[in-house]
Amino acid sequence: MMYHIPAVLNAEQLAHFTAQLQQADWVDGRATVGSQGATVKNNQQIDTGTPLYDRLQAAVLQALNSHPLFFAAALPRTLSAPLFNRYQQGETYGFHVDGAVRHNGAAGWMRTDLSATLFLCEPDSYEGGELVIEDTYGQHRVKLPAGDLVLYPSSSLHCVTPVTRGARVASFLWIQSMVRDDKQRAMLFELDRNIQSLKARHGDSEELLSLLNMYHNLLRGWTEV
Numbered sequence: 001m002m003y004h005i006p007a008v009l010n011a012e013q014l015a016h017f018t019a020q021l022q023q024a025d026w027v028d029g030r031a032t033v034g035s036q037g038a039t040v041k042n043n044q045q046i047d048t049g050t051p052l053y054d055r056l057q058a059a060v061l062q063a064l065n066s067h068p069l070f071f072a073a074a075l076p077r078t079l080s081a082p083l084f085n086r087y088q089q090g091e092t093y094g095f096h097v098d099g100a101v102r103h104n105g106a107a108g109w110m111r112t113d114l115s116a117t118l119f120l121c122e123p124d125s126y127e128g129g130e131l132v133i134e135d136t137y138g139q140h141r142v143k144l145p146a147g148d149l150v151l152y153p154s155s156s157l158h159c160v161t162p163v164t165r166g167a168r169v170a171s172f173l174w175i176q177s178m179v180r181d182d183k184q185r186a187m188l189f190e191l192d193r194n195i196q197s198l199k200a201r202h203g204d205s206e207e208l209l210s211l212l213n214m215y216h217n218l219l220r221g222w223t224e225v
Contacts, residue, residue, distance in 0.1 A: 001152075001153070001182060001185075001186040001189075002133060002135070002140060002142075002150065002151065002152040002153075003073045003150070003151040003152075003189075004144065004148065004149075004150055005067065005069050005070050005073065005148065005149040005150070005151055006069075006145075006147075006148045007147055007148065008063050008064065008067055008070065008118055008147055008148065008149045009063055009118070009120075009146075009147035010147065011147075013059070013063065013147070014120070014146050014147050016059075017056065017059070017120055018120070018121075020052060020055070020056060021046075021056075021084070021120065021169060023052060024046045024047075024050075024052055024053075024056075024084070025046065025047040025050055025052075026044040026045065026046060026047070026086060027044065027045055027046075027047050028044065028045075029041055029042070029043040029044055029045040029085055029093075031045065032045060032048075032083060036096065037093075037096045039094075040093060040094030040095065040096055040159075041093045041094070041096070042091045042092055042093065043085050043086060043087045043091045043092070043093055043160070044085065044086045044087075044088075044091070045083055045084060045085045045086070046083070046084040046085075048081075048083070053084070056082075056084060056171075057081050057082045057083075057084075057171075060082040060118060060171050060173070061079060061081075061082065064076075064079065064149075065079075070149065070151070072189055072192045072193070073151055073185075073189050074114055074116075074151060074175050074177055074185075075177050075178045075179050075185060075188065075219075075223075076175045076176070076177060076178070077175075077176045077177060077178045077224070077225060078104065078107060078110045078175070078176040079173060079174075079175055080102055080104050080110065080112075080173045080174040080175070081104065081105060081173070082118070082171045082172065082173040083171065083172055083173065084120075084169070084170070084171050084172075085169070085170060085171075085172065086167055086168065086169045087126075087128075087129050087160060087162075087163040087167065087168040088126075088163050088166065088167040088168070089163070090162050090163065090164065091162065091163055092128075092159070092160055092161060092162040092163070093159055093160040094159050095132075095134070095157050095158065095159040096157070096158070096159065097154075097155065097156070097157055097158075098112055098115055098154045098174065099112060100112060100154075102174055110174070110176040111176045111180070112154040112174040112175075112176065113153070113154060113174075113175060113176055113177040113180060113182075113185075114151055114152065114153060114154055114174065114175040114177060115151075115152055115153070115154045115156075115158075115172070115173075115174055115175075116149055116150065116151050116152075116172065116173050116174070116175060117131055117142075117149065117150050117170050117171070117172045118147075118148075118149045118170060118171040118172070118173075119143075119144045119145065119146055119147070119148055119149070119150075119170050120146055120147075120169045120170055120171060121146050121166075121167070121168060121169045121170075122145060122146045123143045123144070123145065125166050125167075126163050126165055126166030126167055126168045127163065127164045127165040127166065128161050128162050128163045128164045128165070128168075129143065129160060129161060129162075129163040129168035130142060130143045130160070130161045131143070131150065131158060131159075131160055132158060132159050132160075132161060133150075133152050133156050133157075133158045134156060134157040134158065135152075135153070135156050151175075153182050154174060155182075178219075178223040178224060178225055179219070179222045179223055179224070180224055181222065184218075184222045187218070188215065188218060188219060188222070191211070191214070191215050191218070192215060194211070195208065195211050195212055195215060198211070
């Protein structure tokens, strides 16, 4: 399943990111990819050895950890350190699949269940640069407003189309979920959304309590912690 998570960053946070990104040191994006990805990757990334990178990635993690919709959709156990990329002047990233496991610094190895892209510039500020995600239902082209995030299974083939005008800037990361199975995670998310909707419309009730009990019992049976 693919989810659009709106307003991970607000206007004030985006303005801060924009100012900080103008001061960033950008390096060849192939520095953080394996041999397969390096053959199709042509972009730039912020140097991860700088204090500016440390501040920016910490701000992204803080925003994600405080966003209830992101938590409900991802049920995160481990978040990778966010990275930042830029595409301009025809740069692109051909179709590829993310590695199944990733080393996450001092935290050690993590499984990549979900991939996430957080858009840091408005879609009308550049042409091209669509994130194309391929699954059993076909191809999905994603180009979201600044501050919004797309969440999708790391097992999906995906690419970024060439940027022909302007610059596309985003943060991206991987998530190991407490629930490994994508279908189970999607079922829990749908159940959680329905519970929240019913509570907002009708308040607490015995039926709502029963659904909440069902949600937590399913979560208890499916989580790996």
